[in-house]
Amino acid sequence: xxxxxxxxxxxxxxxxxxxxxxxxxxxxxxxxxxxxxxxxxxxxxxxxxxxxxxxxxxxxxxxxxxxxxxxxxxxxxxxxxxxxxxxxxxxxxxxxxxxxxxxxxxxxxxxxxxxxxxxxxxxxxxxxxxxxxxxxxxxxxxxxxxxxxxxxxxxxxxxxxxxxxxxxxxxxxxxxxxxxxxxxxxxxxxxxxxxxxxxxxxxxxxxxxxxxxxxxxxxxxxxxxxxxxxxxxxxxxxxxxxxxxxxxxxxxxxxxxxxxxxxxxxxxxxxxxxxxxxxxxxxxxxxxxxxxxxxxxxxxxxxxxxxxxxxxxxxxxxxxxxxxxxxxxxxxxxxxxxxxxxxxxxxxxxxxxxxxxxxxxxxxxxxxxx
Amino acid sequence: xxxxxxxxxxxxxxxxxxxxxxxxxxxxxxxxxxxxxxxxxxxxxxxxxxxxxxxxxxxxxxxxxxxxxxxxxxxxxxxxxxxxxxxxxxxxxxxxxxxxxxxxxxxxxxxxxxxxxxxxxxxxxxxxxxxxxxxxxxxxxxxxxxxxxxxxxxxxxxxxxxxxxxxxxxxxxxxxxxxxxxxxxxxxxxxxxxxxxxxxxxxxxxxxxxxxxxxxxxxxxxxxxxxxxxxxxxxxxxxxxxxxxxxxxxxxxxxxxxxxxxxxxxx
Numbered sequence: 248x249x250x251x252x253x254x255x256x257x258x259x260x261x262x263x264x265x266x267x268x269x270x271x272x273x274x275x276x277x278x279x280x281x282x283x284x285x286x287x288x289x290x291x292x293x294x295x296x297x298x299x300x301x302x303x304x305x306x307x308x309x310x311x312x313x314x315x316x317x318x319x320x321x322x323x324x325x326x327x328x329x330x331x332x333x334x335x336x337x338x339x340x341x342x343x344x345x346x347x348x349x350x351x352x353x354x355x356x357x358x359x360x361x362x363x364x365x366x367x368x369x370x371x372x373x374x375x376x377x378x379x380x381x382x383x384x385x386x387x388x389x390x391x392x393x394x395x396x397x398x399x400x401x402x403x404x405x406x407x408x409x410x411x412x413x414x415x416x417x418x419x420x421x422x423x424x425x426x427x428x429x430x431x432x433x434x435x436x437x438x439x440x441x442x443x444x445x446x447x448x449x450x451x452x453x454x455x456x457x458x459x460x461x462x463x464x465x466x467x468x469x470x471x472x473x474x475x476x477x478x479x480x481x482x483x484x485x486x487x488x489x490x491x492x493x494x495x496x497x498x499x500x501x502x503x504x505x506x507x508x509x510x511x512x513x514x515x516x517x518x519x520x521x522x523x524x525x526x527x528x529x530x531x532x533x534x535x536x537x538x539x540x541x542x543x544x545x546x547x548x549x550x551x552x553x554x555x556x557x558x559x560x561x562x563x564x565x566x567x568x569x570x571x572x573x574x575x576x577x578x579x580x581x582x583x584x585x586x587x588x589x590x591x592x593x594x595x596x597x598x599x600x601x602x603x604x605x606x607x608x609x610x611x612x613x614x615x616x617x
Numbered sequence: 618x619x620x621x622x623x624x625x626x627x628x629x630x631x632x633x634x635x636x637x638x639x640x641x642x643x644x645x646x647x648x649x650x651x652x653x654x655x656x657x658x659x660x661x662x663x664x665x666x667x668x669x670x671x672x673x674x675x676x677x678x679x680x681x682x683x684x685x686x687x688x689x690x691x692x693x694x695x696x697x698x699x700x701x702x703x704x705x706x707x708x709x710x711x712x713x714x715x716x717x718x719x720x721x722x723x724x725x726x727x728x729x730x731x732x733x734x735x736x737x738x739x740x741x742x743x744x745x746x747x748x749x750x751x752x753x754x755x756x757x758x759x760x761x762x763x764x765x766x767x768x769x770x771x772x773x774x775x776x777x778x779x780x781x782x783x784x785x786x787x788x789x790x791x792x793x794x795x796x797x798x799x800x801x802x803x804x805x806x807x808x809x810x811x812x813x814x815x816x817x818x819x820x821x822x823x824x825x826x827x828x829x830x831x832x833x834x835x836x837x838x839x840x841x842x843x844x845x846x847x848x849x850x851x852x853x854x855x856x857x858x859x860x861x862x863x864x865x866x867x868x869x870x871x872x873x874x875x876x877x878x879x880x881x882x883x884x
Contacts, residue, residue: 267866268832268859294859296834301750302757305810308835308861309643309711316865317647326761371763 261357267344269294272352281338281359283331295355300327300335311342315353319344325360325367337364402457405450413450417443451513452582456566459589467507467593474511474544475502478536481512485519492523493531501538506614510590511546517583518548518610526550526608543616551607560600564588587612618674620695624665625672630657634704634729634884637663637697641711641735641861642809643797645671648710651868663700667713668692669801678801686712686812690719697727706884708875710734711835711861712809718821719814730882731825732875735861736844737836739813746815747839755810762802818847825851826878828871830858852878 255262261278265271271289279286282298296307303326314321320343327335339360342353420439428436459465475498482496515534522532530551538544555563566585584598587610591598596614620626627646636656638649646664656662666673667689682688693716697705707728709717714736721728740748741755797805825848829841838855845853854877856863856870863871 300757300761301754302759302761304834305750305754305758306761308833309641312860313644313648313862313865316862317650327757 261338261355263289263295263355263357265295265353265355267351267353269296269353271295278357281330281336281357282328288331295353298328300329303327315342315344325364328357337361339363398457398460402454405457406454410447410450413443413446417447452586455586455589456582459585460566465510465586465589465593467510467590469505469507469594471503471505472508472511473502474498474504474506474536474538474546477508477511478515478534478546481515482519482534485516489523492528494519495531495533497533497535499535499537501540501542504538504542504544504614504616506544506594507590510593514587514590514612515546515548517587518546518612521583521610522548522550522608525555526552530607539616541616544614545611546614547609547611549607549609554604555600555602555608560602563600564598618677620692620699623668623674623677624692624696625674626696626700627664628661628700629653629664630660630662632660634660634706635663635697635700635702636660636706636708637665637693637701637717639665639693639707639709639713639716640667640670641709641713642805647671648862649864652864652872655872660706661700661702663696665696667716667805669805670797675798675801678798680804683808684804685808686716686719686814689713689716689808690723693717693720694724694727697724701727704729704884706730706732706879708732708734709736710864711736712812715812715814715817718817718825721823722817722820725822728823730879730884731821731823732828732878733825733844734828734864734871735830735833735836736827737840738815738818738844738847740810740835741813743813746843747837749834749837749840750810755806758810759803759806762799762806815843815847818844818851819849821848821850823850824878824882826875827851827853828863828874829853829855830860830863831855832859833861835861852881854878 256276258275258277261281262273262275263271263278264273270291271293272291274286274289276286279289282289284293296304299307306324306326311321311324320341322341323339324341325337325339328338329335337360338357340355340357342355344351344353346352417440420436420443424433424436424440455465478498479496482494486492486494519532519534526532527550533549535547535549536544564584564587566582588598591612591614594614596612598610598612600608600610602608625646638646638653638656640646640648645666649664653662653664668683669675669678679688682691693707697707697720705728707717707720707730709715709731711734714731714733715738717728717731717733718738721731737748739746740750741752742748742750827841827844827848829836829838831838841853841855845851854874856867856874858867858870860866
């Protein structure tokens, strides 16, 4: 056998020549071995398309044949070939149509493509998986949108439908206490007023929380303000709310800065309420405010008492986190510090905490200068 | 969007009748390259691509419209009304033969004759009816289409290993011919191979030629016999050919058969 004959017969790919109707004319040894038929069983007896799966045969008719006819060649078609023993082999095929002494023949080279086939199937499977995931993500997104809409509606319900009856209760209590009430009735009316006040504060917190969580952030309207005056006023009011507790205010540096005065008051209120709840009742709570030359300001609230554990400190400013130990009924739903942090953030600032047994607990909100 | 753009319509020739040539599943209007020149000398010829195939406007493809052959038939009616004349001949290959039947039923009188090349009203076996395939075979085809995604769907042109012996297809066409968006190809395959329009055959009052190949797995002889029995004015003509595209592999015998039929119809 000549070298070139052997090269063709034992080539590293299957080689075959068919008539234009697909009937085999020649097939090399590699091809015969791969498909499980002898050369005699193929040549003159079988057609290429007869070795394909039914799906492949249709494809052969609708794509392979017209392409080969019109284009003269076709490359990289992957089809399943049915071995003589019945199992199928994925094969990649190239074909050229040529003229052999006035007769049209098709010369075909085939490669087994098991790995490529497996890989492509994996690609297709992951593509399908991705498509399913995208569909799921889209569905979830729509669901979230629905929920956000619902939350927004809830905000409306809470702010109007709940606040209105509450102010009626408050006003009623005030009016009644101006009349001829007995001392006993006055005590009850006072309790009603304070409870309504607390409910109002809770509503404010909830509204702020919803606003912040809906991605809009807490709304602030910074304006030139007198920090010392604002904070002394808040501290005076707060002192009345905590009879029997010592609440001090110290101010350093300038007085003028740019911030939302109502929000700063809210921030101080929340920090003081925390300090009163978790600090030692016998030691004082100190509010410090300062404005420096660049008009950036700091508001800090300090108390002595059991330090906040380190692992709690790291999540302290997330919503629904409470300090250790007791919680006064109704005073907190765990939104206070979250709102403090959101207020600082809305001003472009930040809030930090230091807490040790020796130095006590200090919350510091810093606002950058305008 | 105009019908001309949507279906990539090409009109040539002039004559007493207009001949519409509709390609089948898999390729596009270039399938008619060997036949069309013969007919454009005698008729006005109208070549077009079904939406989703060839150079049709892919943005016009809507899965709901083209999920059944009726969507394609609506387009054919529009094309025939816009580009047709008094006497129209519809030549449909494979699935397009049935699209032609549906178009005729939607607009009776629009066509004077149908020449059906390798037609089949139903590809799947059903009781005594032998369509040639089982549902599993068609699923196998969908899988084959899918596993040729990578080669067929990318924007890269397939390797053309030279153009030996002057292929009939110009080089400029090699890149788009037979290349269909894989999703559309699969939907078209479903619309084609899962369709069953046997009941529509009996309603077709227009004369029809059933041009059947002697050895065609997609439209076996049993289907040709069935169609002749069922079509009120059907003429079966079997030509010797292996495969489903006699207009490519036996253009001479194909035109002879079509000419004989058209002559009988006085066209």
